[in-house]
Amino acid sequence: MNNRKEQQMLRRGNEFIAAHASSVAASVLRQRYHFMGPGGWINDPNGLVFFRGQYHFFYQFNPFEPFWSHMHWGHAVSDDLIHWKHLPIALAPSEEYECHPRGGCFSGSTIEKDGRLYLIYTGTSNHGNGFVQTQCVAWTDDGINFVKYEGNPVLRAPQGVPTDFFRDPKVFEYGGKYFLVCGAQREGRAQALLYSSQDLLQWEFVNVLFESRGEWGFMWECPDFFPLGEKWVFVCSPMGVGERTCVYFVGDFDAERGRFFPQVNGEVDWGFDFYAPQSLQTPDNRRVMVGWANGWDWMPFWKDWGPTWRDGWCGAFGVPRQVTLDESLHLVSKPIAEINTLRDLGKKTEHASLAVDSTYKLNVGDGVSYDLSFEVDLEATSASCAELLLRSDGEEGLRIQWDFDNAELRVERDRADGWSTGVSRSPLCLMGKSQLDVRICVDVCSVELFVDGGRIVHSMNDFAPLENKEIRFKVADGQLVIKNLTGYPMKAVADPALTFELH
Numbered sequence: 045m046n047n048r049k050e051q052q053m054l055r056r057g058n059e060f061i062a063a064h065a066s067s068v069a070a071s072v073l074r075q076r077y078h079f080m081g082p083g084g085w086i087n088d089p090n091g092l093v094f095f096r097g098q099y100h101f102f103y104q105f106n107p108f109e110p111f112w113s114h115m116h117w118g119h120a121v122s123d124d125l126i127h128w129k130h131l132p133i134a135l136a137p138s139e140e141y142e143c144h145p146r147g148g149c150f151s152g153s154t155i156e157k158d159g160r161l162y163l164i165y166t167g168t169s170n171h172g173n174g175f176v177q178t179q180c181v182a183w184t185d186d187g188i189n190f191v192k193y194e195g196n197p198v199l200r201a202p203q204g205v206p207t208d209f210f211r212d213p214k215v216f217e218y219g220g221k222y223f224l225v226c227g228a229q230r231e232g233r234a235q236a237l238l239y240s241s242q243d244l245l246q247w248e249f250v251n252v253l254f255e256s257r258g259e260w261g262f263m264w265e266c267p268d269f270f271p272l273g274e275k276w277v278f279v280c281s282p283m284g285v286g287e288r289t290c291v292y293f294v295g296d297f298d299a300e301r302g303r304f305f306p307q308v309n310g311e312v313d314w315g316f317d318f319y320a321p322q323s324l325q326t327p328d329n330r331r332v333m334v335g336w337a338n339g340w341d342w343m344p345f346w347k348d349w350g351p352t353w354r355d356g357w358c359g360a361f362g363v364p365r366q367v368t369l370d371e372s373l374h375l376v377s378k379p380i381a382e383i384n385t386l387r388d389l390g391k392k393t394e395h396a397s398l399a400v401d402s403t404y405k406l407n408v409g410d411g412v413s414y415d416l417s418f419e420v421d422l423e424a425t426s427a428s429c430a431e432l433l434l435r436s437d438g439e440e441g442l443r444i445q446w447d448f449d450n451a452e453l454r455v456e457r458d459r460a461d462g463w464s465t466g467v468s469r470s471p472l473c474l475m476g477k478s479q480l481d482v483r484i485c486v487d488v489c490s491v492e493l494f495v496d497g498g499r500i501v502h503s504m505n506d507f508a509p510l511e512n513k514e515i516r517f518k519v520a521d522g523q524l525v526i527k528n529l530t531g532y533p534m535k536a537v538a539d540p541a542l543t544f545e546l547h
């Protein structure tokens with residue numbers, strides 16, 4: 045049973061959402077096929093899991109305003125990772141270990157044990173000695189009602205780790221034990237601490253799984269750690285490493301000694317709006333990763349979170365991606381196959397071959413929400429640089445540029461929408477290639493670009509007005525040759541009406 049304070053907090057939040065959900069759903073800026081909360085503010089995905097025959101998403105949630113504060117855990121369920129139902133709030137800050145007014149129940153993860161789903165999250169408090177982050181446990185048997193463990197917190201920052209840099213536990217099972225990786229800091233450098241447990245309640249420190257020597261920043265938010273094939277992948281959102289929003293390391297895990305040995309690293313996403321992802325294992329053994337499609341005000345390119353707060357909401361997740369490793373152990377990300385079911389097949393745009401000399405206007409659906417794929421024929425292309433202008437008013441828009449001469453990919457949004465800023469750039473390996481594949485998922489306020497089989501991804505928000513819907517290829521010199529272009533309007537997933545009864 046929840047205690048009275050918690051019941052009150054849950055009720056307040058649920059009532060507030062219920063009262064505002066239909067006006068939020070009427071916002072023209074709502075994404076059409078990306079996950080969003082029912083209103084208020086959302087950030088990190090938390091505890092993505094398949095439990096009792098359904099996918100569950102939990103997420104950082106402030107039900108009361110479209111700004112970050114009072115973190116709760118929002119909760120939604122789905123059969124296919126695309127169509128969602130919002131459930132009542134899972135966790136509301138009610139206890140002394142999570143009562144910081146500019147804090148609450150911070151990020152964490154979930155795991156099933158003996159039919160019970162455990163939530164392991166960071167409680168934040170301040171009792172006069174600064175910001176204190178501790179790890180706490182809650183559980184559910186029915187997937188709707190949650191109980192906080194009376195013995196919380198289960199972990200406190202060890203000596204030498206500042207209490208405000210000890211958060212975001214990611215729990216997993218391996219070799220008959222439970223492990224937990226927690227973001228931490230020591231002497232100004234980021235660390236991932238590894239703990240183990242038999243029962244998910246009593247935790248013992250195992251080792252420093254992996255640490256920064258300064259080159260990887262001063263804190264790793266939302267670490268994720270999972271096996272992929274023969275290897276292990278460590279993903280985190282590092283603080284203090286310039287424009288890097290999310291990085292991965294691939295290597296080996298010595299579970300006995302609690303050490304990770306990275307061999308390869310790279311950017312999970314080169315764009316500015318992909319942060320704090322978490323992954324889950326699907327019943328058919330795919331590893332699916334979902335990120336928060338936004339960033340924080342301490343980031344170098346940050347401007348603000350866009351105009352949706354005026355309609356009572358802020359925040360969405362990126363398209364769920366299946367992640368795999370290529371032969372060189374680099375991470376490859378592709379939109380999950382389930383997304384294809386939203387393509388409006390009857391309104392397909394198709395070009396087996398397209399040669400662009402100066403400019404070509406492309407029509408795909410309404411130009412606002414669509415899924416576009418093509419290949420650049422590198423042998424037939426003579427242009428030194430090609431551009432695709434999206435969500436354009438005819439002049440300005442989000443510009444994707446392939447600079448073939450300099451082997452660089454750029455996504456420029458400085459003149460896109462009056463809100464967002466920054467140009468994200470990534471190296472583009474063209475060596476030995478005769479073609480380059482491109483897939484772009486566009487929705488009302490986001491553009492996600494997957495290039496080179498998913499080795500390079502740029503995710504960006506673009507809050508252009510709905511009238512900005514022109515799609516145009518441009519080249520300044522020579523010719524751009526495109527092959528096998530297909531574009532589909534995306535069928536809107538109904539904004540999930542609130543399906544829960546208030547109790």
Ligand code: FRU
Pocket residue numbers: 087088104115150151152166211212265266319320
């Ligand atoms: C990452 C993060 C986490 C924290 C949460 C708070 O985006 O800063 O480190 O737990 O958001 O909402």
